[in-house]
Amino acid sequence: MNPAERAVLREIVATSVSQVFAGFGLATCEVDDVDASSVSWYHPVAIIGFAGKGIAGTACLATPWALLKKTYPCDYDSEGDLLDWSRELSNLLLGTLKTSLLARRISVEMGIPASVISADFRMQVSAGTPLLQLFRCEAAPFPTLLSAELGEGIDLTSVPTEPDQAPDLLLF
Amino acid sequence: MSKKVIIVDDSRTARQQVKSVLGGAGYEIVEAIDGNDGIVKIGDNADASLVLCDVNMPHLGGLDMLAELMEKRIGRNAVYVMLTTEAEPQLVQRAKSVGAKGWIVKPFKPDLLIAAVRKLVGEA
Numbered sequence: 001m002n003p004a005e006r007a008v009l010r011e012i013v014a015t016s017v018s019q020v021f022a023g024f025g026l027a028t029c030e031v032d033d034v035d036a037s038s039v040s041w042y043h044p045v046a047i048i049g050f051a052g053k054g055i056a057g058t059a060c061l062a063t064p065w066a067l068l069k070k071t072y073p074c075d076y077d078s079e080g081d082l083l084d085w086s087r088e089l090s091n092l093l094l095g096t097l098k099t100s101l102l103a104r105r106i107s108v109e110m111g112i113p114a115s116v117i118s119a120d121f122r123m124q125v126s127a128g129t130p131l132l133q134l135f136r137c138e139a140a141p142f143p144t145l146l147s148a149e150l151g152e153g154i155d156l157t158s159v160p161t162e163p164d165q166a167p168d169l170l171l172f
Numbered sequence: 173m174s175k176k177v178i179i180v181d182d183s184r185t186a187r188q189q190v191k192s193v194l195g196g197a198g199y200e201i202v203e204a205i206d207g208n209d210g211i212v213k214i215g216d217n218a219d220a221s222l223v224l225c226d227v228n229m230p231h232l233g234g235l236d237m238l239a240e241l242m243e244k245r246i247g248r249n250a251v252y253v254m255l256t257t258e259a260e261p262q263l264v265q266r267a268k269s270v271g272a273k274g275w276i277v278k279p280f281k282p283d284l285l286i287a288a289v290r291k292l293v294g295e296a
Contacts, residue, residue: 025280028261073185073279085185086231091228092278095257101262106219110180110258112230166259170275172268 001129001148005156016096017135020089024071027108031134038141039134039143041121043070044083049111050098057148059097059126061090064140087113094108103160106122174200174220174296177289180210180234181226181255186278190224193282194284198296207232211240212260213254214247221293223247225277227263237265239270251292253281 001009014030021028044061047088050057071089074083090113097109132145150156179190183250191201202217204210206229214223225234232240234254241247253274254267264275274288 048204073189075188076185081188084183088183088185088278091183091257095259095278099259107260107262110228112228166261166264166275166277168277168280169288170264171273171288172273 001158003104003151005150006129006131008156009146009148010133012046012097012100013131013133014135016093017133017144019096020092021071021137023092026071026137026138027066029133029155031136039132040141041072041099041143042117042119044086044115044117045121045143046113046115048087048094048113050094050100050108051111052106052108054154055101055108056147057079057104057146058093059090060145061086061093062143063089064142065136067140067142069137070138083115083117087115090115100160103162104156104158106154106156106159174198174201175221175293176202176217177220178213178217178220178223178250179225179255180204180207180213180223180229180237182206182229183226184197186226186255189286190285192248193285194296197286197289199289200296204231207234207237207240210234210237211244211246214241214250218249220247220250222251222253222256222289225251225272227254227258229266235266235270238267238272242271253292255290 018028041062043064045062048062063086068085072085094110133144177186181187193203204213205254208231227234231233252272254272255276257278
Protein backbone atom coordinates (compact mmCIF):
# COMPACT_ATOMS: atom_id res chain seq x y z
CA MET A 1 0.00 0.00 0.00
CA ASN A 2 1.48 3.34 -0.99
CA PRO A 3 1.33 6.46 1.22
CA ALA A 4 -1.62 7.94 -0.71
CA GLU A 5 -3.61 4.73 -0.27
CA ARG A 6 -2.71 4.59 3.42
CA ALA A 7 -3.92 8.16 3.84
CA VAL A 8 -7.25 7.36 2.19
CA LEU A 9 -7.72 4.22 4.26
CA ARG A 10 -6.82 6.11 7.44
CA GLU A 11 -9.46 8.71 6.61
CA ILE A 12 -12.05 6.03 5.85
CA VAL A 13 -11.39 4.33 9.20
CA ALA A 14 -11.58 7.65 11.08
CA THR A 15 -14.85 8.60 9.39
CA SER A 16 -16.31 5.14 10.02
CA VAL A 17 -15.37 5.18 13.71
CA SER A 18 -16.87 8.63 14.03
CA GLN A 19 -20.12 7.55 12.32
CA VAL A 20 -20.50 4.42 14.43
CA PHE A 21 -20.17 6.23 17.75
CA ALA A 22 -22.19 9.22 16.55
CA GLY A 23 -25.01 6.70 16.16
CA PHE A 24 -24.96 6.47 19.97
CA GLY A 25 -24.71 10.21 20.45
CA LEU A 26 -20.97 10.11 21.17
CA ALA A 27 -18.22 12.19 19.61
CA THR A 28 -14.83 10.68 18.85
CA CYS A 29 -11.56 12.27 17.86
CA GLU A 30 -8.43 10.72 16.46
CA VAL A 31 -5.23 11.07 18.45
CA ASP A 32 -2.31 11.94 16.20
CA ASP A 33 1.19 10.54 16.28
CA VAL A 34 0.47 7.22 17.89
CA ASP A 35 3.35 5.40 19.52
CA ALA A 36 2.41 1.78 18.86
CA SER A 37 4.25 0.55 21.92
CA SER A 38 2.14 2.75 24.18
CA VAL A 39 -1.21 1.52 22.87
CA SER A 40 -3.09 -0.64 25.31
CA TRP A 41 -5.02 -3.58 23.89
CA TYR A 42 -6.28 -4.52 27.32
CA HIS A 43 -9.87 -4.02 26.33
CA PRO A 44 -12.23 -6.46 24.64
CA VAL A 45 -10.72 -6.76 21.16
CA ALA A 46 -13.09 -7.62 18.34
CA ILE A 47 -11.58 -8.93 15.13
CA ILE A 48 -13.40 -9.19 11.83
CA GLY A 49 -12.10 -10.19 8.41
CA PHE A 50 -13.14 -8.99 5.00
CA ALA A 51 -12.34 -9.97 1.45
CA GLY A 52 -13.27 -9.01 -2.07
CA LYS A 53 -11.86 -9.00 -5.56
CA GLY A 54 -8.31 -7.66 -5.17
CA ILE A 55 -8.63 -6.82 -1.49
CA ALA A 56 -8.46 -8.75 1.77
CA GLY A 57 -7.85 -7.77 5.32
CA THR A 58 -8.76 -7.67 8.97
CA ALA A 59 -10.18 -4.94 11.17
CA CYS A 60 -9.63 -4.89 14.92
CA LEU A 61 -11.40 -2.68 17.40
CA ALA A 62 -10.51 -2.56 21.09
CA THR A 63 -13.37 -0.95 22.97
CA PRO A 64 -12.96 0.01 26.64
CA TRP A 65 -15.48 -1.53 29.04
CA ALA A 66 -16.85 1.91 29.92
CA LEU A 67 -17.61 2.62 26.29
CA LEU A 68 -19.22 -0.77 25.79
CA LYS A 69 -21.46 -0.13 28.80
CA LYS A 70 -22.32 3.35 27.59
CA THR A 71 -23.33 2.22 24.09
CA TYR A 72 -24.98 -1.10 25.00
CA PRO A 73 -28.47 -0.82 23.50
CA CYS A 74 -30.44 -2.53 26.29
CA ASP A 75 -29.76 -3.95 29.75
CA TYR A 76 -26.68 -6.15 30.01
CA ASP A 77 -26.39 -9.04 32.44
CA SER A 78 -22.78 -10.06 32.22
CA GLU A 79 -19.31 -9.49 30.83
CA GLY A 80 -20.29 -11.94 28.09
CA ASP A 81 -23.01 -9.54 26.93
CA LEU A 82 -20.43 -6.76 26.63
CA LEU A 83 -18.04 -9.01 24.71
CA ASP A 84 -20.89 -9.85 22.35
CA TRP A 85 -21.55 -6.13 21.98
CA SER A 86 -17.87 -5.52 21.16
CA ARG A 87 -18.32 -7.93 18.24
CA GLU A 88 -21.46 -6.12 17.11
CA LEU A 89 -19.58 -2.81 17.23
CA SER A 90 -16.86 -4.25 14.99
CA ASN A 91 -19.65 -5.40 12.67
CA LEU A 92 -21.07 -1.89 12.60
CA LEU A 93 -17.62 -0.44 11.98
CA LEU A 94 -16.87 -2.76 9.08
CA GLY A 95 -20.36 -2.26 7.65
CA THR A 96 -19.75 1.50 7.60
CA LEU A 97 -16.26 1.04 6.20
CA LYS A 98 -17.67 -1.24 3.50
CA THR A 99 -20.03 1.52 2.38
CA SER A 100 -17.08 3.90 1.96
CA LEU A 101 -15.24 1.27 -0.09
CA LEU A 102 -18.33 0.71 -2.24
CA ALA A 103 -18.29 4.43 -3.06
CA ARG A 104 -14.85 3.72 -4.56
CA ARG A 105 -16.24 0.73 -6.48
CA ILE A 106 -14.55 -1.74 -4.12
CA SER A 107 -16.83 -4.50 -2.91
CA VAL A 108 -15.98 -6.71 0.05
CA GLU A 109 -17.70 -9.49 1.90
CA MET A 110 -17.70 -9.28 5.66
CA GLY A 111 -16.61 -12.11 7.91
CA ILE A 112 -17.92 -13.16 11.31
CA PRO A 113 -16.41 -11.23 14.22
CA ALA A 114 -14.56 -12.86 17.10
CA SER A 115 -13.48 -11.24 20.35
CA VAL A 116 -10.74 -11.79 22.89
CA ILE A 117 -9.75 -10.24 26.18
CA SER A 118 -6.35 -10.74 27.73
CA ALA A 119 -3.68 -8.69 29.48
CA ASP A 120 -1.17 -10.56 27.33
CA PHE A 121 -2.86 -9.69 24.05
CA ARG A 122 -0.43 -8.54 21.39
CA MET A 123 -1.29 -7.60 17.85
CA GLN A 124 0.89 -9.14 15.18
CA VAL A 125 0.04 -8.79 11.53
CA SER A 126 1.66 -11.26 9.18
CA ALA A 127 0.58 -9.77 5.87
CA GLY A 128 -0.40 -6.43 4.45
CA THR A 129 0.41 -3.06 5.95
CA PRO A 130 -1.15 -2.59 9.35
CA LEU A 131 -2.73 0.76 9.98
CA LEU A 132 -2.83 1.57 13.68
CA GLN A 133 -5.03 4.44 14.81
CA LEU A 134 -5.91 5.69 18.24
CA PHE A 135 -9.21 7.38 19.04
CA ARG A 136 -10.64 9.05 22.08
CA CYS A 137 -14.26 8.98 23.14
CA GLU A 138 -15.57 10.25 26.48
CA ALA A 139 -11.93 10.53 27.64
CA ALA A 140 -11.39 6.83 26.95
CA PRO A 141 -8.65 6.06 24.41
CA PHE A 142 -9.11 3.04 22.17
CA PRO A 143 -7.15 1.68 19.21
CA THR A 144 -8.17 0.28 15.87
CA LEU A 145 -5.95 -1.71 13.59
CA LEU A 146 -6.66 -2.33 9.95
CA SER A 147 -4.62 -4.70 7.87
CA ALA A 148 -5.37 -4.76 4.16
CA GLU A 149 -3.73 -6.28 1.12
CA LEU A 150 -4.54 -4.57 -2.14
CA GLY A 151 -4.25 -6.34 -5.48
CA GLU A 152 -4.12 -5.15 -9.06
CA GLY A 153 -7.04 -3.00 -10.15
CA ILE A 154 -7.84 -1.67 -6.69
CA ASP A 155 -7.68 2.10 -6.61
CA LEU A 156 -8.39 3.49 -3.16
CA THR A 157 -7.50 6.98 -4.31
CA SER A 158 -10.23 7.18 -6.96
CA VAL A 159 -12.77 9.92 -6.41
CA PRO A 160 -15.62 8.46 -4.37
CA THR A 161 -19.13 8.57 -5.77
CA GLU A 162 -22.18 9.12 -3.63
CA PRO A 163 -22.39 6.01 -1.44
CA ASP A 164 -24.73 3.51 -3.07
CA GLN A 165 -26.41 2.00 -0.06
CA ALA A 166 -29.76 0.90 1.23
CA PRO A 167 -31.62 3.40 3.40
CA ASP A 168 -32.04 2.56 7.11
CA LEU A 169 -35.41 1.00 6.35
CA LEU A 170 -36.58 -0.43 3.07
CA LEU A 171 -39.87 -2.28 2.61
CA PHE A 172 -40.36 -4.08 -0.71
CA MET B 173 -53.00 -14.11 21.56
CA SER B 174 -49.95 -12.05 20.60
CA LYS B 175 -48.43 -12.24 17.16
CA LYS B 176 -45.18 -14.16 17.10
CA VAL B 177 -41.89 -12.73 15.81
CA ILE B 178 -38.75 -14.85 15.36
CA ILE B 179 -35.39 -13.09 15.61
CA VAL B 180 -32.50 -14.95 13.97
CA ASP B 181 -29.18 -13.38 14.94
CA ASP B 182 -25.88 -14.73 16.25
CA SER B 183 -25.51 -11.69 18.49
CA ARG B 184 -27.19 -12.10 21.87
CA THR B 185 -27.23 -8.32 22.17
CA ALA B 186 -29.14 -7.93 18.92
CA ARG B 187 -31.66 -10.59 19.99
CA GLN B 188 -32.07 -8.96 23.40
CA GLN B 189 -32.60 -5.58 21.81
CA VAL B 190 -35.30 -6.87 19.47
CA LYS B 191 -36.90 -8.78 22.35
CA SER B 192 -36.93 -5.65 24.47
CA VAL B 193 -38.36 -3.41 21.72
CA LEU B 194 -40.91 -5.74 20.11
CA GLY B 195 -41.68 -7.60 23.34
CA GLY B 196 -42.45 -4.23 24.86
CA ALA B 197 -44.83 -3.54 21.98
CA GLY B 198 -46.70 -6.75 22.79
CA TYR B 199 -45.24 -9.24 20.31
CA GLU B 200 -44.17 -12.71 21.40
CA ILE B 201 -40.50 -13.27 20.60
CA VAL B 202 -38.74 -16.52 19.69
CA GLU B 203 -34.94 -16.49 19.37
CA ALA B 204 -32.65 -18.40 17.01
CA ILE B 205 -28.86 -18.14 17.11
CA ASP B 206 -27.96 -18.75 13.45
CA GLY B 207 -29.45 -19.82 10.13
CA ASN B 208 -29.57 -23.52 11.01
CA ASP B 209 -31.31 -22.81 14.30
CA GLY B 210 -33.57 -20.41 12.40
CA ILE B 211 -34.78 -23.17 10.08
CA VAL B 212 -35.62 -25.35 13.10
CA LYS B 213 -37.39 -22.57 15.03
CA ILE B 214 -39.31 -21.38 11.99
CA GLY B 215 -40.38 -24.97 11.30
CA ASP B 216 -41.49 -25.36 14.92
CA ASN B 217 -43.39 -22.06 14.90
CA ALA B 218 -45.54 -22.22 11.80
CA ASP B 219 -47.80 -19.58 13.35
CA ALA B 220 -45.03 -16.94 13.37
CA SER B 221 -46.09 -13.75 11.62
CA LEU B 222 -42.66 -12.29 11.03
CA VAL B 223 -39.00 -13.32 10.94
CA LEU B 224 -36.26 -10.76 11.51
CA CYS B 225 -32.98 -12.12 10.26
CA ASP B 226 -29.33 -11.09 10.28
CA VAL B 227 -27.33 -11.59 7.07
CA ASN B 228 -23.83 -12.54 8.26
CA MET B 229 -23.98 -15.43 10.70
CA PRO B 230 -21.82 -18.48 11.35
CA HIS B 231 -22.85 -21.88 9.94
CA LEU B 232 -25.65 -20.53 7.75
CA GLY B 233 -26.18 -16.89 6.82
CA GLY B 234 -29.57 -15.21 6.65
CA LEU B 235 -29.94 -15.04 2.88
CA ASP B 236 -28.97 -18.70 2.45
CA MET B 237 -31.37 -19.61 5.26
CA LEU B 238 -34.20 -17.79 3.53
CA ALA B 239 -33.41 -19.45 0.18
CA GLU B 240 -33.42 -22.87 1.88
CA LEU B 241 -36.72 -22.17 3.64
CA MET B 242 -38.37 -21.18 0.37
CA GLU B 243 -36.97 -24.23 -1.41
CA LYS B 244 -38.18 -26.57 1.35
CA ARG B 245 -41.47 -24.68 1.60
CA ILE B 246 -41.03 -24.09 5.33
CA GLY B 247 -42.36 -20.98 7.06
CA ARG B 248 -43.96 -19.61 3.93
CA ASN B 249 -46.71 -17.83 5.88
CA ALA B 250 -44.26 -15.54 7.65
CA VAL B 251 -43.00 -12.19 6.44
CA TYR B 252 -39.19 -11.98 6.29
CA VAL B 253 -37.19 -8.85 7.02
CA MET B 254 -33.40 -8.66 7.03
CA LEU B 255 -31.80 -6.82 9.99
CA THR B 256 -28.12 -6.22 9.33
CA THR B 257 -25.12 -3.89 9.33
CA GLU B 258 -24.90 -4.44 5.56
CA ALA B 259 -26.26 -1.83 3.17
CA GLU B 260 -24.94 -3.14 -0.15
CA PRO B 261 -27.58 -2.84 -2.91
CA GLN B 262 -26.61 -6.21 -4.44
CA LEU B 263 -27.38 -7.96 -1.15
CA VAL B 264 -30.68 -6.09 -0.87
CA GLN B 265 -31.59 -7.30 -4.35
CA ARG B 266 -30.69 -10.86 -3.42
CA ALA B 267 -32.84 -10.62 -0.31
CA LYS B 268 -35.74 -9.43 -2.44
CA SER B 269 -35.22 -12.26 -4.91
CA VAL B 270 -35.35 -14.92 -2.19
CA GLY B 271 -38.55 -13.54 -0.72
CA ALA B 272 -37.66 -10.92 1.91
CA LYS B 273 -40.14 -8.09 2.31
CA GLY B 274 -37.85 -5.60 4.00
CA TRP B 275 -34.32 -4.53 4.89
CA ILE B 276 -33.37 -2.70 8.07
CA VAL B 277 -29.84 -1.42 8.66
CA LYS B 278 -28.37 -1.67 12.17
CA PRO B 279 -28.23 0.11 14.49
CA PHE B 280 -31.98 0.45 14.24
CA LYS B 281 -34.21 3.01 15.91
CA PRO B 282 -36.74 1.24 18.16
CA ASP B 283 -39.67 3.35 16.90
CA LEU B 284 -38.72 2.59 13.32
CA LEU B 285 -38.62 -1.15 13.98
CA ILE B 286 -42.02 -1.14 15.68
CA ALA B 287 -43.53 0.95 12.87
CA ALA B 288 -42.12 -1.38 10.21
CA VAL B 289 -43.38 -4.50 11.98
CA ARG B 290 -46.84 -2.99 12.49
CA LYS B 291 -46.98 -2.02 8.83
CA LEU B 292 -46.04 -5.53 7.70
CA VAL B 293 -48.03 -7.70 10.10
CA GLY B 294 -50.27 -5.35 12.07
CA GLU B 295 -50.57 -4.67 15.79
CA ALA B 296 -49.39 -7.32 18.23
